[in-house]
Amino acid sequence: MKRRSWSSSGRSVPTAMVRWRSFAVNFKKAWLLMKRYPFNLLSSLLTMYLIFLGIFLGVKYLGGTSLSAVDTLEGIIVGYSLWTLSIFAFSDLSWELTNEAQMGTLEQMYLTPAGFAWAQAGYLIGDLLFFSVFEVAMIVLMMLTTHRYLHFDLVSIVPVLIFTLAPAYGIGFAVGGLALVYKRIQAFFQVVQFVLMGLLVVPVNRMPWARLLPMSEGNALLRQIMAGGRSLWQLPGQDLILLLATGIGYLALGLAAFGWAERVARRRGLLGQY
Amino acid sequence: MGARTDVALAVAGLHKKFTKRHKPPVVAVDHISVEVAYGKIVGLLGPNGAGKTTTIKCILGLMEPDGGEISVCGYDARRQRAAAMSRVAAVLEGARNIYWRLSVWENLEYFAGLNGIGGRDGALYFQQLLQRFGLEDKKDTTVLELSQGNKQKVAVACALAKRTPLVFLDEPTLGLDVETSYQLRQAIKDMVRDEGRTIVISSHDMAVVQDVCERVVIMANGRIIADDQVQNLLALFRTREYLVKLARDLTREGQEIIQEQFPQAVITSDGHDPSVRVQLINGQDIYRLIDVMRQANADIASITQEEPDLEKAFVELVRKERANGNG
Numbered sequence: 165m166k167r168r169s170w171s172s173s174g175r176s177v178p179t180a181m182v183r184w185r186s187f188a189v190n191f192k193k194a195w196l197l198m199k200r201y202p203f204n205l206l207s208s209l210l211t212m213y214l215i216f217l218g219i220f221l222g223v224k225y226l227g228g229t230s231l232s233a234v235d236t237l238e239g240i241i242v243g244y245s246l247w248t249l250s251i252f253a254f255s256d257l258s259w260e261l262t263n264e265a266q267m268g269t270l271e272q273m274y275l276t277p278a279g280f281a282w283a284q285a286g287y288l289i290g291d292l293l294f295f296s297v298f299e300v301a302m303i304v305l306m307m308l309t310t311h312r313y314l315h316f317d318l319v320s321i322v323p324v325l326i327f328t329l330a331p332a333y334g335i336g337f338a339v340g341g342l343a344l345v346y347k348r349i350q351a352f353f354q355v356v357q358f359v360l361m362g363l364l365v366v367p368v369n370r371m372p373w374a375r376l377l378p379m380s381e382g383n384a385l386l387r388q389i390m391a392g393g394r395s396l397w398q399l400p401g402q403d404l405i406l407l408l409a410t411g412i413g414y415l416a417l418g419l420a421a422f423g424w425a426e427r428v429a430r431r432r433g434l435l436g437q438y
Numbered sequence: 439m440g441a442r443t444d445v446a447l448a449v450a451g452l453h454k455k456f457t458k459r460h461k462p463p464v465v466a467v468d469h470i471s472v473e474v475a476y477g478k479i480v481g482l483l484g485p486n487g488a489g490k491t492t493t494i495k496c497i498l499g500l501m502e503p504d505g506g507e508i509s510v511c512g513y514d515a516r517r518q519r520a521a522a523m524s525r526v527a528a529v530l531e532g533a534r535n536i537y538w539r540l541s542v543w544e545n546l547e548y549f550a551g552l553n554g555i556g557g558r559d560g561a562l563y564f565q566q567l568l569q570r571f572g573l574e575d576k577k578d579t580t581v582l583e584l585s586q587g588n589k590q591k592v593a594v595a596c597a598l599a600k601r602t603p604l605v606f607l608d609e610p611t612l613g614l615d616v617e618t619s620y621q622l623r624q625a626i627k628d629m630v631r632d633e634g635r636t637i638v639i640s641s642h643d644m645a646v647v648q649d650v651c652e653r654v655v656i657m658a659n660g661r662i663i664a665d666d667q668v669q670n671l672l673a674l675f676r677t678r679e680y681l682v683k684l685a686r687d688l689t690r691e692g693q694e695i696i697q698e699q700f701p702q703a704v705i706t707s708d709g710h711d712p713s714v715r716v717q718l719i720n721g722q723d724i725y726r727l728i729d730v731m732r733q734a735n736a737d738i739a740s741i742t743q744e745e746p747d748l749e750k751a752f753v754e755l756v757r758k759e760r761a762n763g764n765g
């Protein structure tokens with residue numbers, strides 16, 4: 165009798181609990197995987213710093229180059245940090261989707277009753293938070309190197325940063341989705357990293373339409389906050405609306421593309437086969 | 439229309455075709471219907487490409503079927519996905535779907551957590567699972583460092599850790615040595631006995647299936663060609679195949695007489711262990727066989743009913759299906 169009732173009803177776990185645990189274990193997974201291979205992270209941080217050093221020395225000793233003409237050193241630090249963060253956001257997502265599909269764990273994530281979105285969100289948010297800690301350390305290092313100091317008004321930075329990075333995740337979802345369907349397009353991932361850099365050096369002042377591009381508006385606003393010392397409240401309302409619109413818009417487009425890829429992958433049976 | 443609530447799994451009219459450009463479409467699953475009662479272990483057999491994995495993935499919603507009804511513990515797998523998914527777990531194709539970079543314990547926590555299982559209750563249960571699978575001392579070992587057999591055990595344990603009533607195991611014993619395969623089988627049988635779980639296990643290893651399953655479903659070319667208790671399938675073949683051992687060689691004439699009466703008989707008469715192997719169509723044929731043997735002047739040493747194993751039954755069924763398909 166007892167056995168039967170156990171089987172037929174299953175263990176009933178409240179939906180909220182399933183969602184919370186699905187989110188939490190993925191959050192934890194991000195941490196565990198990051199800490200298990202600290203050298204991966206450290207070496208990429210070192211590379212990031214060396215690249216920055218190259219840019220900085222170039223600007224300093226070559227002086228009056230085109231780069232310094234269009235940007236201040238503070239602006240370069242902000243832009244560079246945003247670039248590394250957006251590369252992280254993008255490649256974290258696209259590589260993760262590819263790897264998990266390859267390992268067969270993506271299929272397992274799709275089996276959660278909470279839905280794939282909860283599980284994936286847990287991982288992405290966790291990974292971004294952990295990476296941000298290193299990013300801050302990196303910024304401090306860059307400030308020490310250049311003797312230029314940025315404003316760390318977190319209340320202003322965090323919301324703007326979220327909507328600035330949203331398009332990077334949008335692109336990550338779109339490209340990750342393509343990789344699910346078409347496989348073996350990792351070479352393309354690298355191209356996207358340079359596209360992201362392009363997006364962050366577009367001179368928005370001279371090309372107003374460029375503010376509609378992913379991340380451009382947020383990039384400009386973050387410079388005003390971190391380099392210019394302005395707070396969120398001092399920013400023009402229409403700029404913030406544009407930030408929100410592009411942030412949500414590009415993320416939504418990316419998610420829609422991913423949704424399409426997911427349907428195709430389900431139809432062709434590609435979620436777990438590589 | 440209504441989902442079946444009295445069985446762990448009900449599939450009706452499931453079909454799935456893969457279409458690729460420049461290639462003829464592949465019918466992977468061809469309108470199959472099957473039900474699995476609670477608390478049973480059912481074997482899913484079939485040659486490579488029979489459609490086993492596709493069937494399982496369609497049930498799990500990892501592939502979109504072209505049509506058919508699927509209900510898991512009474513919940514429609516597509517319309518009530520969350521409810522259905524909270525009642526099913528799966529190990530798909532061997533040991534791949536766990537994190538090799540995480541420890542055994544971390545994997546258990548992760549996969550159980552996907553189904554909302556965790557906390558103190560969960561931990562107690564994971565500990566129990568490790569014991570069952572003989573992995574207690576590997577608790578904190580990174581999966582990467584485990585042997586193939588242990589990796590596979592961990593994958594199965596991760597699926598069981600979700601405590602779902604229905605569990606799919608797609609080739610869980612692939613590439614395992616005899617001992618590990620035995621341990622895994624024992625653990626699976628215990629789970630069914632002690633917890634009333636329902637398990638669908640696909641395998642190419644007939645010994646495994648014959649050992650753990652009461653019932654088998656055999657697929658070929660996307661169709662179910664047999665669905666019966668293992669005992670019945672064996673009985674089906676037991677009544678038919680006889681081996682007549684002879685004390686001395688048959689004469690040419692004798693061979694001809696037998697061959698004429700039983701065209702499919704396999705006669706071995708090369709000096710060592712002369713014998714005649716025959717498939718009898720019905721029970722009466724045994725008398726005819728004896729008569730024919732007497733006519734052929736055969737010196738019978740013994741008549742034994744060939745003890746069929748599942749492997750033989752399987753090969754026979756699949757061969758027939760192929761013949762029908764081609765004819």
Ligand SMILES: Nc1ncnc2c1ncn2[C@@H]1O[C@H](COP(=O)(O)OP(=O)(O)OP(=O)(O)O)[C@@H](O)[C@H]1O
Pocket residue numbers: 432433434437456464465466484485486487488489490491492493
């Ligand atoms: N994603 C896919 N795209 C195209 N064809 C596929 C796909 N998955 C399976 N097939 C085809 O569908 C048929 C059934 O394959 P399936 O993997 O379900 O068989 P199986 O019974 O699990 O075989 P095996 O014993 O080899 O695991 C095969 O012809 C296979 O080539």
Ligand SMILES: [Mg+2]
Pocket residue numbers: 490491492531608
């Ligand atoms: Mg298979």
